[in-house]
Amino acid sequence: MLTPRQPVLALLALCLALLAPFPAQAADRTPHWSAAGAPGPAAPRVPVVLVHGYNADPGVWGALREDLKAAGYADSELFSWGYDTHRSVNEVLAGQLGAYAEQVRRQTGAARVDIVAHSFGSLVARWYVSFGGGAATVNHLVSLAGPNHGTSTAWACALWDQACRDMTPGSYVVRSLAGGDETPGAVKYATFWSNCDEVINPDASVPLAGAVNTPVGCLKHNDLLGDDATSAGVRAFLAS
Secondary structure, three states: OOOOOHHHHHHHHHHHHHHOOOOOOOOOOOOOOOOOOOOOOOOOOOOEEEEOOOOOOHHHHHHHHHHHHHOOOOHHHEEEEOOOOOOOHHHHHHHHHHHHHHHHHHHHOOOOEEEEEEOOHHHHHHHHHHHOOHHHOEEEEEEEOOOOOOOHHHHHOOOOOHHHHHHOOOOHHHHHHHOOOOOOOOOEEEEEEOOOOOOOOOHHHOOOOOOEEEEOOOOOHHHHHOOHHHHHHHHHHHOO
16 A cells, blocks of 8 residues: 555656656767678568657667667667557557557568557557557567566556556556466566666566566666667567
């Protein structure tokens, strides 16, 4: 049970986290190639759909997109989905993500897509895979600092915001995703979590049974988006 001070503290923590600037893109994250050592045309890769978190937009993926391009991805293989982060995970957003993934598959001719999601976007992506047909069309699913088992900070905005209600511990969305197999299908799952995350409480909410669960050390919630080691881990997992 929350003490009288806890809702206020939770609200302050959530507001500060969401108002914090997202990590700036490094000045030069692309390797330099000499003319003699320039790589040839890259083989087509599984397209990647990037799903941002609550109160964010596709612009948060600048650093990871550059890292993925440096690793050989073409712009035509990278897609950043933008959506209204105040809508319901199960009733609205998962279906919209599914439609977007199908559009990516048609556009690229790929049989499957990879999904990398941050924070609230993890619940949307997981619902699409678990209950929206995504298990047949998603190859890898990465959750960066996802409130996979709920986060107590979401109580600060749950009274007026459906997405916040979906992120609370014990919500219909959280309970449904945790029931039975947390990582269904042939999809490969990975999570990356921080023990200093000021938004996800408890930190242990992020890891999933059956996933590759990687601690990233002491990083703030949004710092996972621009962290070099986390980016390297994501790229290695997508290549697995």
